[in-house]
Amino acid sequence: MNTLRKGLRIPPVAASWAEIEQEEADQRIDNYLIRRLKGVPKSHVYRLLRTGQVRVNSRRIDATYRLQPGDRVRLPPVRTSAPPQRPHQRSAGPAEARLSPFTLLEDDALLVIDKPAGVAAHGGSGISRGVIEQLRAERPELRFLELVHRLDRDTSGVLLLAKKRSALTGLHAQIRAGTMKKSYLVLVRGPWSNAKQHVRLPLDKYVTAEGERRVSVSDAGLPAHTVFRRLRSYQGYTLLEAELLTGRTHQIRVHLAHLGFPIVGDDKYGDFALNKDLQRAGLKRMFLHAARVEFRHPSTDETTKVEAPLAPALAAFLESLEERGSVAAG
Secondary structure (H helix, E strand, O other), rough: OOOOOOOOOOOOOEEEEEEEOOHHHOOOHHHHHHOOOOOOHHHHHHHHHOOOOEOOOEEEOOOOEEEEOOEEEEEEOOOOOOOOOOOOOOOEEEEEEEEHHHEEEEOOOEEEEEEOOOOOOEOOOOOOOOOOHHHHHHHOOOOOOOOOOOOOOOOOOEEEOOOOOOHHHHHHHHHHHOEEEEEEEEEEEEOHHHHHEEEEEOEEEEEEEOOEEEEEEEOOEEEEEEEEEEEEEEEEEEEEEEEOOOOOOOHHHHHHOOOOOOOOOOOOOOOOOHHHHHHOOOOOOOEEEEEEEEEOOOOOOOOOEOOOOOHHHHHHHHHHHHOOOOEOOO
16 A cells, blocks of 8 residues: 555546547547547557557447547546646746737637747647647637647647537538638748749658658659749848648748748748848748638638738838838739
């Protein structure tokens, strides 16, 4: 028996049961457990599944099982590394503290935020906590909260999250059908000549010798289609609107770099010497901003448009270019 002092026991951790509600249905059991058993390593979660310690309706299941409404899930006795937080008690870094004021839209189905640059959309690859993990911790009353899509860590702007399983599947269907419209503001080095240009270049993922994920234009890749519109020209730079017609990883960044117009401040595909000069001048991030998302609302089917204002650091840099003298408006 473990004791803290005479007469006081540490009770054993007991198994518990959870009943799946409609909004939790249609997700894989492994994803459900990873979210539910906060602090438990993923490797341990999969070991619990393999050894039959997790059961659904008293039956063994594998990691690919999709939960159904009314399923009873046995949660095995495990201790998590993350202690439960008291109400209003959390530790937040500078980036985390900036999230809450950036809510753009919230209703019973959706939460839409203006994600700051430098904050990952989700944890992983050395990042312990992203937007989704933080919002789940801040909003424990939400029984369901999932990312509808993702933004690169260094990209700011509109990010959609679903508060219902039905909203998530409905919006994913719009993404697959190509009916959700996503527009970005991007500043590139060089004079862009065309007022409107369709770029169709296939993209292929690969991993560098250092283990970093990269994307390149390759005939072996997946089709990728971006529409660029020139908004304003400056001395040495062009402000573009980029509309994604497909959603490949790093699509805008790689398309522009391949064409010889790297995004200002891009630390993966950009002009590294220029980036260093711009950092000394005060621009310390990539100039890529998710400005607008348009979709059919999953509850009302009404056309819904959400916009995020240009981040202050980016707006200030454009003002500095204006002072140098712009060439022409798009």
